[in-house]
Amino acid sequence: MIETLAPEAILAQLAAMADKDTDWRGGRVFSLVYKAGPEHRAHEELVAKAHALYASTNLLNPMAFPSLRRMEREIVAIAAGLMNGPPSVVGTVTSGGTESILCAVAAYRDRARRERPWIRWPELVVPSTIHPAFDKAAHYFGVRLRKVPVGADLRADAHAMAKAIGWQTIGVVASAPQYPHGVVDPIAAIAAAAQRAGVPMHVDACVGGFVLPWLEKLGRPVPRWDFRVPGVTSISADLHKYAYAGKGASVLLWRDVKHMAHQIFVATDFPGGIYASPTLLGTRPGGPVAAAWAALHALGDEGYLGLARAAVDAADRLRAGIAGIDGLELVGQGDATIVAYGAAGAKARWFGWFGTEGLDLFAVADRMEARGWTVDRQHRPASIHLTVTANHVGVVDDYVRDLRAAVEEVRGNPRLAKSGTAPMYGMAAKMPVRGLVARNVRKLIADMYKAAP
Ligand SMILES: Cc1ncc(COP(=O)(O)O)c(C=O)c1O
Incomplete structure (x- = not known):
């Protein structure tokens, strides 16, 4: 049976359903949404129209x-x-x-x-x-x-x-x-x-x-x-x-x-x-x-040039901020607007070179999520990924401040590496039998679809 709803009720419900969604307008998510920045609200509306x-x-x-x-x-x-x-x-x-x-x-x-x-x-x-x-x-x-x-x-x-x-x-x-x-x-x-x-x-x-x-x-x-x-x-x-x-x-x-x-x-x-x-x-x-x-046509050459400048400046500032945090290192030089970082030595360890076991990055990721950021975790090497857009210009300082605090928290409490999602991500990244990982993930997703709302 399909319930009939009045247009106002439909719109109210749609707005309410977004309540628990990630704060994409606020720049707290990277890579899932590409947004031109808070001053471009008219752009978003035009595109929707x-x-x-x-x-x-x-x-x-x-x-x-x-x-x-x-x-x-x-x-x-x-x-x-x-x-x-x-x-x-x-x-x-x-x-x-x-x-x-x-x-x-x-x-x-x-x-x-x-x-x-x-x-x-x-x-x-x-x-x-x-x-x-x-x-x-x-x-x-x-x-x-x-x-x-x-x-x-x-x-x-x-x-x-x-x-x-x-x-x-x-x-x-x-x-x-x-x-x-x-x-x-x-x-x-x-x-x-x-x-x-x-x-x-x-x-x-x-x-x-x-x-x-x-x-x-x-x-x-x-x-x-x-x-x-x-x-x-x-x-x-x-x-x-x-x-x-x-x-x-x-x-x-x-x-x-x-x-x-x-x-x-x-x-x-x-x-x-x-x-x-x-x-x-x-x-x-x-x-x-x-x-x-x-x-x-709304942005044109001029608009895109400005947005690219804003995005790459934000990416550069993030890189500089992350590089200045003891215990972290950038992964890959990043030719454009993507920033990736890991625990110091992560890349060396991944390539089999000498590298000391450092900070648990996945525990840092959990602590960043606790601070309201949506985090993209990567493996090979273990790293966190940020696709930076013009919408992130205003959050760079907050991000670096929170990251510094998250790193200090994990360093001060090594047990955090054994709680939250950190052990799961750590194990999934290292598990040699990839077929097993695939089977588990497939089951997880199927269960998500099976579950009653
Ligand atoms: C390099 C690259 N290729 C392909 C894709 C797939 O694009 P889509 O998610 O729009 O299907 C992505 C998505 O992030 C990407 O980064």
């Missing part, structure tokens, strides 16, 4: 919605320009980074099937820091990931990746930047190796696509990663991250339509007619497309 205007529309049939087709074309053109693409660049708007990546992997596989049908086990050569969306794509589409360990600087090892390319390789992937530590992989060297081997290369710029171009304009040292690099075939870049669009928007760009053609799925026997679809979704919600188009 644009979304609402097109909430019921469907890009599945662009002939029925030329408005959406036009917006998609214009979004792709803006992204291609930012990423220094030649005029031949084409692409689609998708629902997010994962969909862009799924579409890219499916297209790489299908291209190999057509052009190199002798391949039995299609393989993608990727660095070990590649986003799990690639594991998901590989799992769904019957592709193997050949994961190549990264170097001591946490960047992809171009030489090792070149050596890993074999006769079953259908493509090579690297990130700009990778998520865990925010470093940009050596795209130029990897793309050169891919070109020599005659295989296409995808750059995962889901995080960096809409911030690295501005950082470069600001004069920051950004390694080349975009279509200026010969051999880069496709790029994924998320609008719902640093383009400050509404959730549910990313782009997948191809150097030319010849490559993109493999992304298009066609079913010809459906009694309902010929069915063609370029992306993973069937119905393609128009709301996020309109919201992304609105966000791009």
